[in-house]
Amino acid sequence: MDSISLNERYDIERRFHNEWARTLNLNDILVRESFEAVTAPENRAVMRRFGDLKGKRVLDLGCGAGEASVYFALKGADVYAVDLSEEMLKRTSELAKNHGVHVQTFAGPSEQLVFDDGFFDCIYGSSILHHADLHLTIKETGRVLKDTGRAIFIEPLSYNPVINFYRKIAEDVRTPTETSFNFRDFAFLKTYFGKVDYEFFWLTTLNIFLFMYFIERVNPTKDRYWKRIIREHQRYERMYKTLDSIDEKLLKFFPLLKYLCWTTMIVLTEKKIEGF
8 A cells, every 4th residue: 555644544444443343243252262272372472471460550552352451351460452443442341341350441543652651561462563653653662661561562474475365365354554564674673672582473384274265165355264263273273283383393493484474473671761
């Protein structure tokens, strides 16, 4: 998409996610499975990095339907959820009520957060940076994070041909403003954080998506594959574990293959105070 203003981006993203939110059934929003299923390796890794969240102030940035917000609240965190989509925030509040926890919701962009400096112990974002202005969002992340805090983002990468094929055939379930992570984005993160760690996921395991498309004939414009893989995690578990063991060996002996993975988990610590 040609260069557009932030406000135009906000309008596009808000409309898209409001429409999506209106189609969601509360009972179909999976909380524990999104963090504990074998096919949710990124979020399982997130919890290993965050550790005990009890009593911690956590920001869920770009919260969507609220799976993460509610999961963190169930773990004892004081959770604040931010999203551009008012309808997604409604789903988040409803989901929290359904699970007997409280989540504070705030409508607004990731580039302009309403919180005080150093407000959060932990910041989490899943597939938010590639929908936003990366520079402004990371700067705001650092501003509202405590000096000793930790920010973790899960983002899609640009380079795998399987997922790029999926992106091409599933344009109706993606926004035209999103751009996947690339080498320049990785380098930029060190502008505001002294320590940037990564883990990478989904290399040969992406063949499950090909299985969905060519064998199961799942229409990618009607069933989001990354949601299906969680919803039906038990059915795909054996296939996933087999391919994941291959991924582990490949990434160990050929580390540059990490850039062909579908997703990366980015862990930001040691913020550079002078940058804010």
